[in-house]
Amino acid sequence: MPATLTAPKEQTDQRFVLYGVDWHFYDMLLKALGDRHVFVTYDRGSLELMSPSPLHENYKIALGRMIEALAIELGIEIISGGSMTFRREDLDRGLEPDECYYVKNALLFHNIREVDLSRHPPPDLAIDVDITSSSLDRQAIYTALGVPELWRFDGKALKIYQLGADGQYKLTGKSLNFPFLPLREIQRFVETVPHVREIAWIVSFQKWVRENLKRP
Numbered sequence: 001m002p003a004t005l006t007a008p009k010e011q012t013d014q015r016f017v018l019y020g021v022d023w024h025f026y027d028m029l030l031k032a033l034g035d036r037h038v039f040v041t042y043d044r045g046s047l048e049l050m051s052p053s054p055l056h057e058n059y060k061i062a063l064g065r066m067i068e069a070l071a072i073e074l075g076i077e078i079i080s081g082g083s084m085t086f087r088r089e090d091l092d093r094g095l096e097p098d099e100c101y102y103v104k105n106a107l108l109f110h111n112i113r114e115v116d117l118s119r120h121p122p123p124d125l126a127i128d129v130d131i132t133s134s135s136l137d138r139q140a141i142y143t144a145l146g147v148p149e150l151w152r153f154d155g156k157a158l159k160i161y162q163l164g165a166d167g168q169y170k171l172t173g174k175s176l177n178f179p180f181l182p183l184r185e186i187q188r189f190v191e192t193v194p195h196v197r198e199i200a201w202i203v204s205f206q207k208w209v210r211e212n213l214k215r216p
Helices: 023-033 054-074 138-145 183-191 198-212
Strands: 003-005 014-019 039-043 046-051 086-088 093-095 099-102 125-129 149-153 158-163 169-172
Touching: 023 039, 023 046, 039 138, 054 099, 054 125, 054 149, 054 183, 054 198, 086 138, 093 138, 125 138, 138 149, 138 169, 158 183, 183 198
Parallel strands: 125 149
Antiparallel strands: 003 014, 014 046, 039 046, 039 093, 086 093, 099 125, 149 158, 158 169
């Protein structure tokens, strides 16, 4: 079974890629890994394992806390899915986002404990931090799975994509689920993540929400 190994570097994600594996292997690997902190991306025979760096986790947590702070401060109902596995055997694809949320469908999923994407809609919003560039096309997998909104951060710029009527993502300047949210301000806060203490950072964001945004 051919495989390539990306050599780990300080403060970078560690990636290991296998080619020519089937869905059964992917399924068994997920069960074997259990709750271990490893992201598994599967795309029609190619499988990537990624162990996130501390910086990756800092950005992931910050973006997630932004969404949660917005929900708390503005009284918006959400259901947090964290890094739950999205997968569909009929599409031969699967992955874990860094964070995901049901927003428009939050009430629908209030009592659902196990999401089956063959029967249930995917989360309304997924967050994907990709500082070192995945070997697989994760955005294409999100497209295939029908996630309506995707936030992608590459360590420098935050980009927001909306799924169009043609089934393809369109780069947009605003959020589908939070259309009142100015992207430039989110970008500004994300840029400061490595330089500001964690509690001070979230308090600052909450203060900004209270002073600048109104409940829709």
